[in-house]
Amino acid sequence: xxITLLTMLLVCAFAPIVVSQEGATKVIPAGSRxxxxxxxxGFQDYIRAALQAKKVPVVIVDDKGLADFEISGHSxxxxxxxxxKVIMWDWHSNEQASVQVTNLKTSEIVFAYSVNKVxxxxxxxxxxxxxxxxxxxxxxxxx
Amino acid sequence: xxxxxxxxAVVLSSVLLAARPMQSQDSAKPGALTESANPVITSELxxxxxxxxxxPIQNGFETYITAGLEKKKVPLVVVADRxxxxxxxxxxxxxxxxxxxxxxxxxxxxxxxxxSIKIVNLKTGSVVFAYSVNKTxxxxxxxxxGEAVAKHINEKIENRYH
Numbered sequence: 001x002x003i004t005l006l007t008m009l010l011v012c013a014f015a016p017i018v019v020s021q022e023g024a025t026k027v028i029p030a031g032s033r034x035x036x037x038x039x040x041x042g043f044q045d046y047i048r049a050a051l052q053a054k055k056v057p058v059v060i061v062d063d064k065g066l067a068d069f070e071i072s073g074h075s076x077x078x079x080x081x082x083x084x085k086v087i088m089w090d091w092h093s094n095e096q097a098s099v100q101v102t103n104l105k106t107s108e109i110v111f112a113y114s115v116n117k118v119x120x121x122x123x124x125x126x127x128x129x130x131x132x133x134x135x136x137x138x139x140x141x142x143x
Numbered sequence: 144x145x146x147x148x149x150x151x152a153v154v155l156s157s158v159l160l161a162a163r164p165m166q167s168q169d170s171a172k173p174g175a176l177t178e179s180a181n182p183v184i185t186s187e188l189x190x191x192x193x194x195x196x197x198x199p200i201q202n203g204f205e206t207y208i209t210a211g212l213e214k215k216k217v218p219l220v221v222v223a224d225r226x227x228x229x230x231x232x233x234x235x236x237x238x239x240x241x242x243x244x245x246x247x248x249x250x251x252x253x254x255x256x257x258x259s260i261k262i263v264n265l266k267t268g269s270v271v272f273a274y275s276v277n278k279t280x281x282x283x284x285x286x287x288x289g290e291a292v293a294k295h296i297n298e299k300i301e302n303r304y305h
Binding site (some may be wrong): 003004041049072074075076078081082084087088090096098099100102106107109110111112113114115116118128130 | 146147150178198202204206207209210211212213220221222223224227240243246247248250252253282283284285286287293
């Protein structure tokens with residue numbers, strides 16, 4: 001009876017550790033070194049600026065070999081056409097962007113986010129800061 | 144002593160079983176429609192925790208799909224290295240922007256989005272899932288199409304997709 005109880009206690013003790021290790025691979029620790037990969041239209045520069053503006057707790061490095069994570073993605077700008085300006089009285093561009101953060105050791109994508117802003121007040125800056133803001137939330141959630 | 148060692152073996156095997164990713168038993172029995180060398184759509188399920196590689200798609204749509212998988216909390220591990228993946232997602236995407244006529248007569252500047260993807264088992268070469276989406280006047284452009292794809296992949300994993 002005692003041996004059976006001991007066995008059950010051991011199973012209960014080990015199982016949560018195994019399960020939690022699966023979720024731990026998607027955590028981005030604060031202070032991680034990130035490399036921002038080149039993107040279309042120089043969107044990587046907006047991302048770097050946004051990471052600083054939103055005070056995201058990561059260290060941006062220029063050398064991919066020194067980084068723990070890589071931020072890559074895609075950005076698209078649709079400038080306001082003459083028709084939009086005349087008919088809709090709107091000269092703001094439509095922006096959409098999508099980023100993903102890859103763990104360079106495991107090649108696993110640990111975070112991904114996409115944003116779409118119609119008539120964006122500040123263009124690529126808005127989408128980049130939206131990406132940075134959600135990345136910061138991911139870091140702070142520690143999940 | 145024999146009893147103790149038997150119980151320890153049971154503990155170790157249960158811990159090892161908990162560490163493995165969940166797999167459906169049906170995945171071992173693909174129902175192929177033909178026996179040709181070309182990939183065929185099978186009734187094979189997509190297991191939770193499987194490693195998925197999202198191949199590059201035009202206009203960077205693969206990143207919208209990855210973001211959609213994250214947003215919809217699809218239980219797959221997305222990897223950036225094809226050699227580490229169990230499955231590969233590939234497809235096409237197209238965006239139709241609003242012209243002046245649409246803005247004038249419909250007052251809409253939203254785009255029409257369409258996309259089509261397939262997921263292939265890299266070991267067997269069989270197509271385990273395929274899906275197409277078409278969104279007219281998409282509120283959020285590629286983001287909407289990417290999330291629609293992710294939502295249906297989730298249904299496939301949960302075996303609710305028909």
